[in-house]
Amino acid sequence: xxxxxxxxxxxxxxxxxxxxxxxxxxxxxxxxxxxxxxxxxxxxxxxxxxxxxxxxxxxxxxxxxxxxxxxxxxxxxxxxxxxxxxxxxxxxxxxxxxxxxxxxxxxxxxxxxxxxxxxxxxxxxxxxxxxxxxxxxxxxxxxxxxxxxxxxxxxxxxxxxxxxxxxxxxxxxxxxxxxxxxxxxxxxxxxxxxxxxxxxxxxxxxxxxxxxxxxxxxxxxx
Amino acid sequence: xxxxxxxxxxxxxxxxxxxxxxxxxxxxxxxxxxxxxxxxxxxxxxxxxxxxxxxxxxxxxxxxxxxxxxxxxxxxxxxxxxxxxxxxxxxxxxxxxxxxxxxxxxxxxxxxxxxxxxxxxxxxxxxxxxxxxxxxxxxxxxxxxxxxxxxxxxxxxxxxxxxxxxxxxxxxxxxxxxxxxxxxxxxxxxxxxxxxxxxxxxxxxxxxxxxxxxxxxxxxxxxxxxxxxxxxxxx
Numbered sequence: 001x002x003x004x005x006x007x008x009x010x011x012x013x014x015x016x017x018x019x020x021x022x023x024x025x026x027x028x029x030x031x032x033x034x035x036x037x038x039x040x041x042x043x044x045x046x047x048x049x050x051x052x053x054x055x056x057x058x059x060x061x062x063x064x065x066x067x068x069x070x071x072x073x074x075x076x077x078x079x080x081x082x083x084x085x086x087x088x089x090x091x092x093x094x095x096x097x098x099x100x101x102x103x104x105x106x107x108x109x110x111x112x113x114x115x116x117x118x119x120x121x122x123x124x125x126x127x128x129x130x131x132x133x134x135x136x137x138x139x140x141x142x143x144x145x146x147x148x149x150x151x152x153x154x155x156x157x158x159x160x161x162x163x164x165x166x167x168x169x170x171x172x173x174x175x176x177x178x179x180x181x182x183x184x185x186x187x188x189x190x191x192x193x194x195x196x197x198x199x200x201x202x203x204x205x206x207x208x209x210x211x212x213x214x215x216x217x218x219x220x221x222x
Numbered sequence: 223x224x225x226x227x228x229x230x231x232x233x234x235x236x237x238x239x240x241x242x243x244x245x246x247x248x249x250x251x252x253x254x255x256x257x258x259x260x261x262x263x264x265x266x267x268x269x270x271x272x273x274x275x276x277x278x279x280x281x282x283x284x285x286x287x288x289x290x291x292x293x294x295x296x297x298x299x300x301x302x303x304x305x306x307x308x309x310x311x312x313x314x315x316x317x318x319x320x321x322x323x324x325x326x327x328x329x330x331x332x333x334x335x336x337x338x339x340x341x342x343x344x345x346x347x348x349x350x351x352x353x354x355x356x357x358x359x360x361x362x363x364x365x366x367x368x369x370x371x372x373x374x375x376x377x378x379x380x381x382x383x384x385x386x387x388x389x390x391x392x393x394x395x396x397x398x399x400x401x402x403x404x405x406x407x408x409x410x411x412x413x414x415x416x417x418x419x420x421x422x423x424x425x426x427x428x429x430x431x432x433x434x435x436x437x438x439x440x441x442x443x444x445x446x447x448x449x450x451x452x453x454x455x456x457x
Contacts, residue, residue, distance in 0.1 A: 148379065155372045159361040169358050172350040173379060176386045204386055211382060215375050218295050 006091045010099025011106070017076055018107060024072035028111045032065035036119055050123045055185035058119060059141070059178055062112055066145055067170060069107050070153040071163040073100065078157065086220075093217030097150065101212065104146040112138050133188035140201040141181035147208040148173045154219045176204050235435075242425075242432050249418075249425040257418040269327040271418060275426035276319040277345070283313030283430060284352060284381055291377030294370055303370040306377050307359060308437040310352050312430060317349040344387040351380040 018024050039057045043049065077083045086096060116134065120127040127134060149170055156165045180200040187194035253271045260267035290306030293299070324342065325335040336342065355376050362369040411419060 151375065151379070155375055156358070158363070158368055158372060159358065160363075161361055165358055165361060169354045169376065172347055172354055173383055175347050176383065176389075200386070200389060203389075207382060207386065208379070211379060215295075215378065218371050219375055221371065 003092065003095055006095045007099045007102065010091070010096065011102045014073055014076075014100065014103035015106060018073075018103075024069055024107055025110055027072070028065040028069045028107070029114050031068055032061045032111050032115045033118060035061040035064050036115065036122065040122065045123065047124070050125050051189050052186075054119070054123065054125065055182045055189060058115070058185065059182050061115055062108070062138075062142075063145065063171070063174065063178065065111050065115075066104075066108050066142075066149060067167050069111065070104060070146070070149040070170075071166060073104055073107065074153040074157050075163075083220075093220055094213040096220065097212050097216035098209075100154075101143075101146050101150045101209070104150055105142050108142045108146060109138065112142065130188045130191070133194065134185065137181055137184040137188060137194065137198065137201070140198065140205055141177055141184075144177040144181075144201055144204045144208060145174055147205060147212050148177075151212045151216055151219060154216070176200065180204070231439075238432050238435065242428050245421075245425045245428055249422055252418040252421055257415050258412060260415075263331055266327060266330050269323050271422040273320060273323040273327060274419070275423045276316045276323065278423060279426045279430045280313045280316040280320060280348070281384075282427065283309045283316060284348065284384070287313065287352070287355075287377045288381035291374035291381075294374045295378075298367070300370065303374065304438060304441050305434075307373060308434055308441065310355050310359075310377065312433055312437065314349065314352045314356060316426075316430070317345065317352065320345055321349060340388070344384070347387050348384055351383060355380055 036057060039053075039060065043053055043057075045053055045057075077086065089096075116127055116138075119125065149166075152170050152173070153166055156162065156169060159165050180197040184194040184197035184201065187197065249271075253268055257268075257271070259265065286309040287306045290302045290309060293302035294306060324345075328337070329335050355373065358376055359369060359373045362372055
């Protein structure tokens, strides 16, 4: 019970910080839209191509924007010795991780929810009929992305290059998330069931959230 | 270190190198002189004796990195970290070999260099994972225990990814042949080929072992040299 309250407090802290500065959400959303725009220019998809390349396009935009998001929530910890304060807090390391993870998932979901309708409008693609399916994929995909991303952002923040290395380490690790999420989204676009890909996403989420809880302590001790 | 200990080390090194050299020579003879020519693929099939053992060693190497990383996080022993890092470096080299011999083999047999098949892709991702491990490690500060701990975290996360990437095989079409050993019913190797293959597997594992020993020794020498340099500048 106390653990749960601690986690919620930590999530609240990150969300409040974000609501006050809005630096993360704004840059992420703009970047996400820009990615969609650039990919649209690069491929000039018509009605049929959209159904085909749309899922990949969306998830590339989400991953790029997500990388920025992970970077912002991590950078805020480095200011004014916030990280030291967190370390001293009478909270389990696992809770610190879960708090950060949930905050990242919320932040990413907001950006995704803005990008999705925009994608629908720009490409004349009806996203509303398949909204429940799309939201399910997004939910599990985002958890997987953030589960690995939260811990890697903490790791790369110790390097001299800071955020530069995050995508280098993160992208090979999220290959399964990207594959499964794109596959599931494509299935949703076609109106097919998406069980296989979704199951893979859930397995990934379970494995990496557990690993994250176990390993975050070691990252913070440093 | 006493000079006597150094001497035994040197003798051991020579023995290992001699063993490896002989085994490699025998392996080459087995591959090109003993094993029969494959009926449809001909001489190209010889790549098999390099490709598959290299793949096996790269998996073994990354598994060692994984175990070393876990051991480091639990025991905080520096040796475990050095083992993990050395093995990751070697694994990347062997994985590079897999990725080079694969297309060389695929081009004449499948008619293409590369296909986005699950097994090829997952090997490629594996290679990228450990390359990023090495890159990240080189950018982490060497002072204190930070580099050791954080590399260990990446080593564990990276290795856990491998089976999940591999699972994608289930819903991705695959062009890579089923494993010929203990694969399907109609797969299998001629006995002479099997002998050659297993010997090649042994030689590659031996090569990995000898290189790993050398790499770890090099690490020790490097640290000693650094310590001496520090003492020199302090004076």
